[in-house]
Amino acid sequence: MFFALTDDQREFDAAVRGYLAERFDLEAVRGVVEDPAGDGHPASLWKAAAEQGWPAVLVPEEHEGLGLGLVEAQVIARALGAGVAPGPWRGTVLAAEAIRLAGSPEQQAAWLPRLASGEAVGALAPRGSAPGTLPAVEYGAVADVVVVRSGEGLALVEASAFSATPQGSYDGTARLASLAVDGTGEALPGATAEIVAELTARATVLVAADLVGIAREALSRTVAYDRDRQQFGVPVGSFQAIKHALADLHVGVTMAEHAALYAAHAVDAGLPDAALAVAVAKAKAGDVALDATAAMIQYHGGIGYTWEHEAHFFYKRAKRLAGQFGDSDAQRARIAELTIDTVPA
Amino acid sequence: MFFALTDDQREFDAAVRGYLAERFDLEAVRGVVEDPAGDGHPASLWKAAAEQGWPAVLVPEEHEGLGLGLVEAQVIARALGAGVAPGPWRGTVLAAEAIRLAGSPEQQAAWLPRLASGEAVGALAPRGSAPGTLPAVEYGAVADVVVVRSGEGLALVEASAFSATPQGSYDGTARLASLAVDGTGEALPGATAEIVAELTARATVLVAADLVGIAREALSRTVAYDRDRQQFGVPVGSFQAIKHALADLHVGVTMAEHAALYAAHAVDAGLPDAALAVAVAKAKAGDVALDATAAMIQYHGGIGYTWEHEAHFFYKRAKRLAGQFGDSDAQRARIAELTIDTVPA
C-alpha cells in the first residue's frame, strides 16, 4: 500500500512551486489581472513551463513528452492553482490528451511534439460542438489548436479555422473566448463515447486539482495571517470560533487532496470506481475551494476585501473553476447515479 | 403595526406553561415515556387542559368554545412543545377545526361542544383515506372521532367504526396508531379542496409551533447548563465555539418563533401570502428544532446522551414532528412553487 506522492513526484511539485515563488509570484499574477485586455498568457511563464516539461507531462516519450501519468499532471495542476497562475497549460495538456487517446498516428506525430514543447498552444472546448459557437473556451484566443465536440466524437480545429471573441470574466487569472467554427474540424478517428468520457474525466481531475491547490493555499495564508494579526490584545487566530472554522477547513482540504490524488490514479489505472472517484474529487474540491476562499476573505477582516490584497485572486478563480465540467450539484447527481441506481453486489 | 402577542395571549401562554411546570413536569413526561404500553393520555393532564380551555380554543363561542384564533392556538402548541407534553390536544383541536370549517350545523352541534369540553377526543388522519388503512394517526387509539380523507373531501369516523392498532415509535411523548376503517365515514359536506388545504395549513402551523417550543426550550436548557458546567476550570459556555453555535441557534429559533406567529395570523386573516408563510414556518421550525435538540445533546456532553437526562425527549419529539405534514424538503419544494413558478407582479 502506497497512497502518497513518490519522491520524484514531490520533486516535480517543488520545482513548479519553486519556479512560481521565485519567478512568477502574486505580483506577477497581479500584472495579468490588472491588464484585462491582455491575452493573459505571459511569455516568460510559458517558456519556463515548456523548459520544465509542464505541458509535456502526459505526452508519450515517443512523441517527445515525459510520458508520465495523471498523478504527476495533478501535481502540476495543484501547484498552478496554489499560485493562481495564468496561462494555457491545462488546455494544452488536454488537447494533447485528446490526440493521444483518439488521434491517428499522423495527428499524433503532427501535434504531440509541438504541444509537448510548448511550441503550440492547445485548448479544449468544454461545451458546444462544431460547426457552431463554442462558449467559454479557456485561452481559446491564443490556441493553435482546439479540441471540440463534433457529432458524437471529437475533432481538431486549427486557429485558422475559427475566430475567437474574448469573453469578459471577473477571474483575471485566465482568459476565456467564444469560438466561432464554420466547419466540422478534422475528426479524431478514435473518439468513441468511452474516449470522450475519459477525456472529460481527465479534464475534471485537473480542474479539481487546481481547486485543491487554491483551497490549501487560501487556508495556509489565512492561518499565517491570523497567527500574527492582533485584535483585543491577542492574535485573531487564538479565538476559538476562528480556530474551529480553520480546523474544519483543514480537514476538508486534506480530504480533497486525497480525493484528487486518488481520482488521478484511478483514471490512469482504469480502476472500477474511477468514475465515482472523479465525481467525488470534483464535488469535494469545488466545495472546499469555495469555502476556503470565502473564509480567506472573512478571516482576514477588511483587508481581505480590498483589491490590493490577494484574497480575491483565489476567490474568483475558485468561483470559475468550481463550475467547470459540472459543479458540485452536478457531481452529486452523478454520484447518486453510481451509488443509488446500481444495487450493490 | 403590532406584530407580537397581546397581554391576553401572553397570559394564556403563562397559564399553560405554569400548569405544566407545576403539575406535569418532565418527571411526569418520563412516566409516560417509560410506559410505552400505556395510552400516553394522562387523565389529569387532559382534565386540566379541558378546564383551562385548551381544546376549546378555536371552537366558536356559540358551540361553547373560546372562539379564539390560530394565534392563540399556536401559543398553546408552543407551550406544549416546550413541555414535551403528551396527549391528544392537537388532534382534538384539528378535528374540531374540520367540523367547524366543513361540518353541517348538525355535525357542529353534535361534536363541537363535546370536543371543546374535552369530553370527546378527536384525531386527524394525516394520510390514507377511508375506506382503508390510515397509518400513524396521533392518539388514534383513544380518539372518539377521527377526521379522515374520503374521496376528494373529508369525513368523520367514530370510534365504533374503526379498529386501532398501536404503532411503535421511539418518540415516547405521543402515541400513534394505524386505523382500519371499513366504511367511507360520515362526509363533512363543506369539505372543498380549499377547505382541505386550509385544514392542512392549520395543522401544519400547530406542528410548527410545537417544534418552535421544543427548539426554544432545548436551547434555553443548554444555555443554562453550559453557564454552570465547568471544564478546564471555566464554564463550558465560556468557550467561544460553543457560544457562537448557541448564538446562531438563538437567531434561528427567534426567526422560527416569528414565522410560526406570522403563519398563524396569515391563515386566520386570509392574507395573500398565507400559503408561503405556512411553508416558511414549518421549514424553519423543523430545521431549528432538529438543530437545537442535536446541539442539546452535544453541548451537554455525555450526560445529554443518557436515558436519565431529558434531552432525548426533545430530540425524539423533534424528529417525529419535523416530518409531519411535509418535512423541510417538502416545504421548500412548496416555497419554490410559490416563488419561482409565479412571476412576481
Place this chain on the structure above:
Amino acid sequence: MDLTYTEAEEEFRSELRSWLSANIPDEWTRPGFWESLDDDESFRLRRDWERDKALAGFAGIQWPTEYGGRGGTPGMKAIYDEETVRAHAPRTVNPLGLTFLAPTVMAIGTEAQKKEIIGPMLRNEVIWCQGFSEPGAGSDLAALTTKGVRDGDDFVVNGQKVWTTNAVHGDKIFTMVRTEPGSSKHRGISMLLIDMHQPGVDARPLKQMSGASEFGEVFFDDARVPARDCLGEIGDGWRTAMLLLSFERGASGIAQYTEFRRQYDQIVEVARALGRDKDPVMRGTLARVLTELECLRLHAMHVLTQVEQGRDLGFEASMTKLQWSEAFQDLWEVFDDVLGEDATLDSIDGIDLRPLHAQAMWSRSVTIWGGSSQVQRNITAERVLGLPR
C-alpha cells in the same frame, strides 16, 4: 396582531408614492443604470435628487420639524424606507449621517449641534463620513491610535482611518480620536466632528475586490478641529460611539427585505433564462434562502413593533445584523450556484451580469463591517443569552 399602518401613515404613503413616481426617471429603474455611471457622476446625481426630496418634505421622517424633519411616526419611517426601495429610488449619499449621526445628535447633541447638523445633512449640504476603524483597530475598535492633542481651543489630530464610506465625497467626518494622552482601550476617546476640507485631511479611495470604491481611507496630518465640535463629553467618546452604533436597529428591515426580495426575483429570472429554474436541487436551494429572507421581513415587523411600543431592543441589534447579513450573503452564493459553469462571465445570452456580480462581491463585505458576524455572535451569546465572557 395588527399588521396594518394607521390612516395617517397610509396617507403619507400615497403622498410619497406620488412624489417618487413623478421624480424618478424611468431609466434609473433599469438594471445596471447606476453601475454604468462613473462614481462622481453617480454621486452628484443622487446628491441633488435627494436634496430635492428633502425640500419636498420627504426627509428626516421621524425628526422634529424644528430641526428640518417631518415629525412623523416610526411607521412612516418604515413606509418611507420601503417605498423608496420599491420605487427604485437611488441610495442615499449620506447613509452614515442619517442612520447613525443624526439620531445620536438628537439624543445627546447640544441645541446648537442639532440646529447646525440635522438640516444641512437632510439637504445634502454636508455629506458626513464616519471615522471609526483603523488599520490596527477593526473588530477591536478600542485599539484606535488616532490622536488629538489640545492646542488652545482646538484639537490637533493625527492618524489614519479606513473603511470610510464616501470618503472622497465627504464634507465632515465624525471621528473617534484618542484625546487623553496615555489612555488606552475605551477611555480617553472623544467623538470629534472634523471638517474634511482642510489641508490636514486627505481622503483617498480604497479599491475593493469588486473593483469599486465604496470605501476610502482618511489621513489626518495635523488636522484641526475646535474642541466644541465634540459630540458628547470630551473623553467620553466610547459611550457616544456605543449609543451611535445602537441605532443600527434594523428598523429599516422591511426596506431591506423589499430590496433583497427583488434581488431574489432577479436571480430567479436568471435561473429561468438559463433553464435552471426547474432543477429540483436548485429550487430547494433558492427556497432555503427565501425562507431566511421571509424571516428577515417578520423580524423587521417585530423590531418596528418594539420601537412603536417604546421597548428597549437591548442587544437585539446583533441578531438583526446576523440575520440580514448572513441571509444576504447566502442569497448571492446561490446566484453563483445558478450560474454554474458560467459563474464569472460578464454576460450570458445577452444578460449583463455585471451589476449582479457587483452585488455578489459586496455581499462578502457585509459580514465584516459594522461588527463582523463573529463579533455579533459574541454579543448575542454574552449579552442576550448571558453566557460567561
Place this chain on the structure above:
Amino acid sequence: MDLTYTEAEEEFRSELRSWLSANIPDEWTRPGFWESLDDDESFRLRRDWERDKALAGFAGIQWPTEYGGRGGTPGMKAIYDEETVRAHAPRTVNPLGLTFLAPTVMAIGTEAQKKEIIGPMLRNEVIWCQGFSEPGAGSDLAALTTKGVRDGDDFVVNGQKVWTTNAVHGDKIFTMVRTEPGSSKHRGISMLLIDMHQPGVDARPLKQMSGASEFGEVFFDDARVPARDCLGEIGDGWRTAMLLLSFERGASGIAQYTEFRRQYDQIVEVARALGRDKDPVMRGTLARVLTELECLRLHAMHVLTQVEQGRDLGFEASMTKLQWSEAFQDLWEVFDDVLGEDATLDSIDGIDLRPLHAQAMWSRSVTIWGGSSQVQRNITAERVLGLPR
C-alpha cells in the same frame, strides 16, 4: 502509487476469508440479529467466537508471536479489519483493550506485563475496561478526582468513572487515578490496572437515550490494586494516557469505511422501498454524505501508508476522528431525512427499522466520546495548524 497489498498479505486475506466463511453462521449476517439478543447472551456469544478466532491464529495480527500475536504487517491488520467487517463478524468484546491498552503495553509495559496481558486479552480470558472519564471530568480529563492512597504494596482506590464500555462484563480496568495527594491537573496521576472482581468495585450499566447500555459506571470504594500493576511510572499516568490515546490512529479506517458504506447501502435500500430514491433533493443529500465516506476511505489509505513508512502521524488522529465521526453522524441524519414523516416509527411496510434507529442514536454519541469534536478541532487548530492557544 500502489494500492495493492503484498502477496503474503493477499495470502493472509484468503486464509482469513476461508476461516470467517466457515465460522460465521448465516443468521448472524441478518440485519437486526444482534439487536434481537439480550445483552448478556450477545456478549457471551461474541466472547466465545472471538476466542476461537484467536485460537485459529486470527488475533493480535501485528503483535509478536512470542506474546500470542501473529507477527503480521500493518497491511495485514488493515486486511483483517476490512475482512471481518465484510464477513459480518461480530464486534469485538475487548475493543478498548485491543485498540488502546495492548499497543501501550507493547510500547512501555514491563516484560511481565506483556506476557500477562496480551495473550489472555486475545483469548478473551480477560475483558478490559477503560476508566478515564468522570462525572466532573469529561473533555477535561485532567480534572479527575478518583484517588489512590498507598497502603503497603497496594493502592487503595476511591472514586467514580463513567462512560466505561462493557463495564458490567469487565474483568479488569485500566484506570487513571490521582495517586499523589494534593496534586492537580496533569501531575500525580497513575495508570492503574485494577481487578474488577473484588468487593471494592461496583459496575453498573448506564442506560442511553437509545435504551441500550453499551456504557456503564464503575464505582471504587476502597478497591485495592498492587502498586506494581501500574502501566508506566507511578505518577506519570498522564504521559501513559497520552501515548495510549495516540493509538487511535484510524488505521482501521478501511474497515470503518466498509461498515459505513454498508450502512449507506442499507439506507439507500430503505429509500428505494419508500420510493424516495428518485427524489433529486434526497439523492443530492445522499451523495453528499457518500462523498465524505469515500474521503474517509482514502484517508485511511493515507494513514496506512504513513504507518507502513514508519512516519509519525503526530496529531493527525484528531482529523481522522473528526472525519469519521462527523460523516457517520451525517449519514444517520440523512436516514431520518429518508424516513420523512415516518422518522420515529419502529417499522414501515414490514421493514424493521429498530436496528437502524439504534445506529442513528448511537451516532449522536460519537462526536462526544473519545475527545469531542470541539476538543479535536482545538487540537487540529493548535497542534497541526499552529494557531496560538
